[in-house]
Amino acid sequence: MSQLHYDLAAIQNLPRRYRGTLLNYLSGFKTANLIGTKNSEGVSNLAIFNSVVHIGANPPYLGFILRPTTVERHTFNNIEATGFYTINAVTKAIYEKAHQTSAKYQADQSEFETVGLKSIHKDDFFAPYVAESPIQWGLQLEEVHPIKCNGTYLVIGKVLQLYLPKDSVEDDGHFDLSQHNIVSIGGLDTYYTSEKLAQLPYAKVNTTETSTP
């Protein structure tokens, strides 16, 4: 296989936008989620994130990486001020509307209405969920880690509420993301549907493979 090689200096010499696009793609498929918040004046905000990461199951925590852009700043200001936010899975039916939330709308404008997604409140939770999303998490801010090397942040929340479709979970806890048309993101702007290759068994050391008797 014929390869291209970039060392650090070569990466830093790439044109700015090309470098950002390329590096965002190369780290692989990302989860597509909408983060919903509301400010203290009651204006709701919705923004797409491709960096949600599982932090733990017991207690349940999710994290995401915050880049201090205008769009993400509105989301984070609301999270910091109110303590609450929602994370909502993006499907094939709503990915174009979800992507449109990344435009730089003003802070007093709700992306829900502007892009045409329905905001709903449930069980007295402060932040709004995306009605069209099949997986909805309600979170409370837990930890913020400033990342020294480039001024971004790891934001961690505790899961207080979780909604998912009835009859969607198998006996072992398996949830088929492709059957529910959950999409993934390549880079910052390419959306993918997925097809299951296989669910593999829990990997065990095969004793015939080990070098110890």
Next chain:
Amino acid sequence: MSQLHYDLAAIQNLPRRYRGTLLNYLSGFKTANLIGTKNSEGVSNLAIFNSVVHIGANPPYLGFILRPTTVERHTFNNIEATGFYTINAVTKAIYEKAHQTSAKYQADQSEFETVGLKSIHKDDFFAPYVAESPIQWGLQLEEVHPIKCNGTYLVIGKVLQLYLPKDSVEDDGHFDLSQHNIVSIGGLDTYYTSEKLAQLPYAKVNTTETSTP
């Protein structure tokens, strides 16, 4: 849509394995990457991670979440002791071998040989790459953030080396993950191939949508 609702107490009352499986699925598709390391005795180590996240492009940084399990501990011990590691994309051709690296092999046993992936060294970089992987990153440890709420860690590395296939990148920096058979992970054990829905344009505020004149 008929929904299931779990609040925090209900989530914490789920059976342990069921809860871990379910919550890992629901956060969406994850990137599949193999992390390659070598200890000071020269024994190489390889482990699959589903939590690699883009931290920044200039300078280039990647992060991942470390859970202090046996498997991930071997990886992290090597990173801490030597400072260097590689991140290698997982394709349809190698996902079964990649998954097998999650078995609890002993520290003196190289997962490369055991699962049947080829380790290669390039350009005097200390840590081994996966020869079969089309996207290979060489990184130096930069920051470790202990996550207080559950004892996991965010590990951030600076990209010193990057290898990718020749003629794989479009003029705008776009890299087609599906064309290169990069796989994604649902939960901890389900592998997916993906098909491109669309590359969407950079989202802009449509002035006819805004409420300001």
